[in-house]
Amino acid sequence: MKLPFFNKRKYIEIKAYTNIKWYVDEVPVVLTKDVQTSHLNTPKLTPEQKKYTGTFNTCYGRLAGLRNSFTLQNWCDHDILANEDKWRYVVPQTTQTFQAIPHKDLVFKPDGMFVTKVIPPWRMECNTDVDFILGSHILNTTGLTIPTGIINSSIPVFNYFYYIPKQKTTYHIPYKMPLIQIFPLSDWPLYVESEYNPTKFEEIQQVVYSQPRFKWIQHNRFRK
Numbered sequence: 001m002k003l004p005f006f007n008k009r010k011y012i013e014i015k016a017y018t019n020i021k022w023y024v025d026e027v028p029v030v031l032t033k034d035v036q037t038s039h040l041n042t043p044k045l046t047p048e049q050k051k052y053t054g055t056f057n058t059c060y061g062r063l064a065g066l067r068n069s070f071t072l073q074n075w076c077d078h079d080i081l082a083n084e085d086k087w088r089y090v091v092p093q094t095t096q097t098f099q100a101i102p103h104k105d106l107v108f109k110p111d112g113m114f115v116t117k118v119i120p121p122w123r124m125e126c127n128t129d130v131d132f133i134l135g136s137h138i139l140n141t142t143g144l145t146i147p148t149g150i151i152n153s154s155i156p157v158f159n160y161f162y163y164i165p166k167q168k169t170t171y172h173i174p175y176k177m178p179l180i181q182i183f184p185l186s187d188w189p190l191y192v193e194s195e196y197n198p199t200k201f202e203e204i205q206q207v208v209y210s211q212p213r214f215k216w217i218q219h220n221r222f223r224k
Contacts, residue, residue, distance in 0.1 A: 011189045013127040014070060019198040020097060020121055027073040027176055028194035029122055033066035035073070035178050037139060062138055065181065070192045071137060072120060072158055072180035080144070080164060080171040087114045087164050097121045103161060114164040119157070122194075123204040126153035131185045134160060137178040144171050146179070156204045158182075 016029035045055070056062060076098050079090045091098045099119040108115065135148035145163040160180055164171075173179070184190055 011127075011191060012130055012184050012186060014190070014192045015125045016122045016192070016194045017125070017197045017201045017204065018122050018194070019196075019201040020075075021196045023075055023121060024194050024196045027075045029073075029192060030071055030194065031067060031190065031192050032069045032071045032178075032181060035071045035139065036176070039141065039174070039177065040139070065138065065183065068190060069181050069183040070190065071178050072122070072160075072182070074173055074175060074177040074179050075121060077175045078173050080162065080173070082114065082164050082166065082170075083168045084166050087116070100162070110163075112166050114166060116162045116164060117159055118162060119159050122158055123201050123208070124153075124156045124158065125204070128188075129153055130188075133183045133185065134158070134180060137181040139178040142171055142173050142177060142179075144173065150185075151182075157208060 014029070018024060040056075042057070045053075049055075076091055076095050078098055078100075081088055081090065089098070089100050100116050101119070103115040103117045105115070130153050132151050132153070133148065134151050136144075136146035140146070147161055147163065151158075158180065
C-alpha cells in the first residue's frame with residue numbers, strides 16, 4: 001500500500017546537464033553558497049572591524065539566498081559592443097557555445113535599447129512542479145541590465161535577456177562571473193547537481209526544438 005504522506009517529496013532537486021565536460025568542473029550550476037567571490041576584492045578584516053562594522057558579508061539580502069537559490073555562472077568571456085544602430089558580441093576565437101540572438105517580439109519593443117536573448121549550455125530537470133524567480137545575480141558587477149522573470153520547472157532552459165542601451169558602449173562579461181540567480185517559490189530545501197551527460201542533454205534538446213504547436217507545451221518529462 002502506498003501512503004501519500006510517506007511518498008510525498010519535501011525537497012526540490014535540480015539536475016543541470018551539459019554536453020561540455022569541463023563546464024561541470026569549472027563553471028557548474030551550483031547553490032549560491034558555493035559561488036566564488038574573488039572578483040569582489042574583499043580585504044581581510046580585523047576582529048574590530050568584524051565586530052563593529054556591518055558589511056556585505058553580513059547583509060541579510062545576500063545571506064538569505066545562499067542556500068535558497070542556485071547560480072548560473074558565465075561560461076566564457078564575452079564583450080558586448082553597441083552604438084545607436086546595432087550591437088554585437090565578441091567571444092574567444094574558438095568558442096562556439098555562446099549564443100546570443102536578437103529578441104524579436106511584436107509587442108515588446110522598448111525605446112532606446114536592444115533586447116537580446118542568451119542561451120546557456122545547460123538543460124534542466126526538476127523533481128517537482130515549482131515556479132522560480134530568475135534575475136540578475138547579487139554578485140553580478142558587470143553593469144548589464146538583466147530583467148527578472150518567472151519560469152516553471154517544466155521549462156528545461158535557463159534562457160535570459162540582456163537590455164543593451166542604443167548608445168556607444170562596451171560591456172565586458174568575465175569568465176566565471178555569477179550572472180543569474182534563481183530562487184524557487186517554495187520553502188522546501190533546495191539541492192542542485194551539475195552533470196556531464198551529452199545523451200541526456202540531447203534528449204531534452206530534441207524536445208525543446210520539436211514543439212508541434214505555436215505555444216510552449218509544458219512537459220512532465222522534465223520532472224524526475
